[in-house]
Amino acid sequence: MQKQKIQIWDLPIRLFHWLLVITIALSYLTIEIGGIWADWHARLGALALGLIVFRVLWGFFGNKQARFSQFFPTPSRLIQYFKGQWQGLGHSPLGALAVFALLGLTGVVVITGLFANDDITLFGPLYPLIDQSLSDWMTGVHAIAFNALLTVIGLHLLAIFFYWLVKKNNLIKPMLTGKKYLEIHHHTDQTKAEAKPVYFFISIALTLLVVWLTFGNVLTDLLATKPVPQAPSSQSQW
Amino acid sequence: MTKLSLLLTSVVLLNAGLSHAGPIEDQIKYRQSAYSFIGWNTNKIKAQLDKPETFSKEEVIAAANAIAAAANSGLGALYGSGTDQGEGWRKTRLKSEFFQKPDEAKKLATTFNLEANEFAKVAETGDPVQIKVKFGKLTQSCKACHDSFREKDPK
Numbered sequence: 189m190q191k192q193k194i195q196i197w198d199l200p201i202r203l204f205h206w207l208l209v210i211t212i213a214l215s216y217l218t219i220e221i222g223g224i225w226a227d228w229h230a231r232l233g234a235l236a237l238g239l240i241v242f243r244v245l246w247g248f249f250g251n252k253q254a255r256f257s258q259f260f261p262t263p264s265r266l267i268q269y270f271k272g273q274w275q276g277l278g279h280s281p282l283g284a285l286a287v288f289a290l291l292g293l294t295g296v297v298v299i300t301g302l303f304a305n306d307d308i309t310l311f312g313p314l315y316p317l318i319d320q321s322l323s324d325w326m327t328g329v330h331a332i333a334f335n336a337l338l339t340v341i342g343l344h345l346l347a348i349f350f351y352w353l354v355k356k357n358n359l360i361k362p363m364l365t366g367k368k369y370l371e372i373h374h375h376t377d378q379t380k381a382e383a384k385p386v387y388f389f390i391s392i393a394l395t396l397l398v399v400w401l402t403f404g405n406v407l408t409d410l411l412a413t414k415p416v417p418q419a420p421s422s423q424s425q426w
Numbered sequence: 427m428t429k430l431s432l433l434l435t436s437v438v439l440l441n442a443g444l445s446h447a448g449p450i451e452d453q454i455k456y457r458q459s460a461y462s463f464i465g466w467n468t469n470k471i472k473a474q475l476d477k478p479e480t481f482s483k484e485e486v487i488a489a490a491n492a493i494a495a496a497a498n499s500g501l502g503a504l505y506g507s508g509t510d511q512g513e514g515w516r517k518t519r520l521k522s523e524f525f526q527k528p529d530e531a532k533k534l535a536t537t538f539n540l541e542a543n544e545f546a547k548v549a550e551t552g553d554p555v556q557i558k559v560k561f562g563k564l565t566q567s568c569k570a571c572h573d574s575f576r577e578k579d580p581k
Binding site: 221222223224225226306307308309324325327328331 | 468469559562565566568579
């Protein structure tokens with residue numbers, strides 16, 4: 189049977205994936221060590237926020253295989269998949285479940301992190317917008333959601349090994365190169381699927397805007413009712 | 427049975443022998459106040475390290491000495507048995523494990539005291555680079571105890 193090399197993961201998707209892997213690993217490492225590394229946990233939080241915002245935008249405006257509508261795991265698609273009838277490029281319906289779980293949980297971790305505190309020197313950039321008790325609650329959710337995220341990452345890795353060893357299907361290489369050898373009948377589905385470059389730049393611009401609004405203290409300066417904890421000490425005479 | 431009552435009696439006697447700072451609620455209140463005061467001073471230093479243009483040697487020394495003074499005030503007296511339950515300014519987050527692992531608790535507490543005093547010495551140099559490194563050590567000693575003996579979520 190004739191096989192053909194087909195691009196299934198575009199560069200933004202691959203960069204997103206591997207940068208997120210690195211970000212999650214380093215975030216965990218830096219907060220575990222603490223001390224001066226806690227600052228890096230916050231910086232990595234900014235990167236994680238940017239990655240998630242970009243991926244969500246790219247899920248609407250991106251190339252075909254990146255778009256949520258293309259792989260949303262509807263019940264009918266899942267049934268097809270389990271009957272072995274699913275044919276397609278990109279995320280399989282089961283893989284799509286993992287994608288949404290990973291994106292959703294990372295989103296919860298990132299958003300709660302914006303409001304969280306470690307009660308030592310680390311305060312999320314939006315901490316000044318809420319009460320300490322709510323921030324403590326957010327911190328708890330931040331930790332629980334991260335543990336859930338680790339569990340789903342574990343399942344994700346198990347699935348990849350299962351595909352590799354049992355189904356003889358290497359999923360890692362396409363995530364690195366973007367390309368996959370496929371039997372030619374898949375090719376019928378390859379319509380013009382690339383997003384206009386302008387959508388990429390709009391997504392990047394909106395991502396930077398969101399990161400700037402949160403981590404650039406713009407939102408807190410506009411909305412905060414209490415002083416930022418890092419504010420310089422007052423120059424009282426006693 | 428007799429063993430148990432003997433144990434209980436000795437625990438009661440032992441507690442009576444230590445000079446704890448009054449009722450459970452007071453102990454919790456005092457220690458929450460102490461750590462809150464330490465936190466205020468810690469974040470004053472952090473703010474100055476983050477924004478070098480606000481760095482003031484005198485203010486850092488004052489804050490470092492305040493932390494060391496709080497650390498040297500004998501905070502251990504505020505950890506009488508039973509103080510893992512109860513309310514000071516708010517419910518305590520002290521884990522019961524604190525009393526089951528007294529050696530570890532002591533080690534973490536003395537590490538904090540040591541780092542607080544070391545930090546006060548380094549603060550005298552006025553060198554932001556050295557101060558930052560030692561400051562990291564100090565906050566790590568806070569974190570070590572939080573990780574081991576402090577509930578993640580408010581009770």
